[in-house]
Amino acid sequence: MSVPRARLLDLVKAQCQLFSTTFNPEGVRTGNKILRQRLRGPALAAYYPRKMVTIRDLQAEFAPLGLWTEDEKGDDRLDYIAARKARGKGTPKKKSTPPGNKNKK
Amino acid sequence: MSMFRSKKFDLGCFANIKVIRDHSKRKAFEAAEPERQALRYIIRNTTLPQRTRAVAQLQLTQMHCYTRPTQIRNRCIMGGKGRGVLRDFKMTRFNFRMQAVLGNIPGVKKASW
Numbered sequence: 001m002s003v004p005r006a007r008l009l010d011l012v013k014a015q016c017q018l019f020s021t022t023f024n025p026e027g028v029r030t031g032n033k034i035l036r037q038r039l040r041g042p043a044l045a046a047y048y049p050r051k052m053v054t055i056r057d058l059q060a061e062f063a064p065l066g067l068w069t070e071d072e073k074g075d076d077r078l079d080y081i082a083a084r085k086a087r088g089k090g091t092p093k094k095k096s097t098p099p100g101n102k103n104k105k
Numbered sequence: 106m107s108m109f110r111s112k113k114f115d116l117g118c119f120a121n122i123k124v125i126r127d128h129s130k131r132k133a134f135e136a137a138e139p140e141r142q143a144l145r146y147i148i149r150n151t152t153l154p155q156r157t158r159a160v161a162q163l164q165l166t167q168m169h170c171y172t173r174p175t176q177i178r179n180r181c182i183m184g185g186k187g188r189g190v191l192r193d194f195k196m197t198r199f200n201f202r203m204q205a206v207l208g209n210i211p212g213v214k215k216a217s218w
């Protein structure tokens with residue numbers, strides 16, 4: 001003895017009402033799968049470590065108290081650039097005109 | 106694409122142009138993700154009229170390529186390399202080995218038996 005399909009569908013409908021799920025007997029694609037997905041953006045954007053406190057921040061914070069932090073790495077870098085410039089190996093000057101219009105001066 | 110780059114440099118790891126680019130892509134994707142998912146929902150929903158779905162398809166394909174998740178690639182935070190990056194440590198295999206041998210990675214130890 002088999003149960004008619006209509007009766008089974010009624011049962012499923014009642015079930016859906018009870019448990020507040022969507023009644024979709026034909027299995028139509030409604031795209032709800034997309035809505036159920038979690039957003040991956042925040043996790044992906046947090047991949048690279050962000051810039052935290054720098055020595056310059058420390059200097060700015062403690063300057064009113066009369067304290068000074070030496071930025072050894074930064075000073076070394078500035079010394080290196082100054083030495084290169086003295087040897088004539090520094091970076092070239094920025095052009096005053098944009099690269100597009102060369103013929104104008 | 107410089108319009109996606111942050112005005113103030115905000116990376117605390119090794120940075121070259123490839124890392125900066127990847128970082129801006131990640132942020133662009135994060136900003137555009139709700140819109141992308143909404144369009145994806147419209148496209149996948151077969152109960153909506155065909156025209157709406159086609160328009161949504163067109164809109165999704167016309168979004169900037171930086172907002173696409175497939176543009177994102179995990180790069181090494183120590184050297185910016187794009188290949189051989191161990192996902193768990195965000196480092197290339199060689200950088201991982203160096204740091205592990207130096208003992209900078211908690212819980213990682215060279216095997217010996």
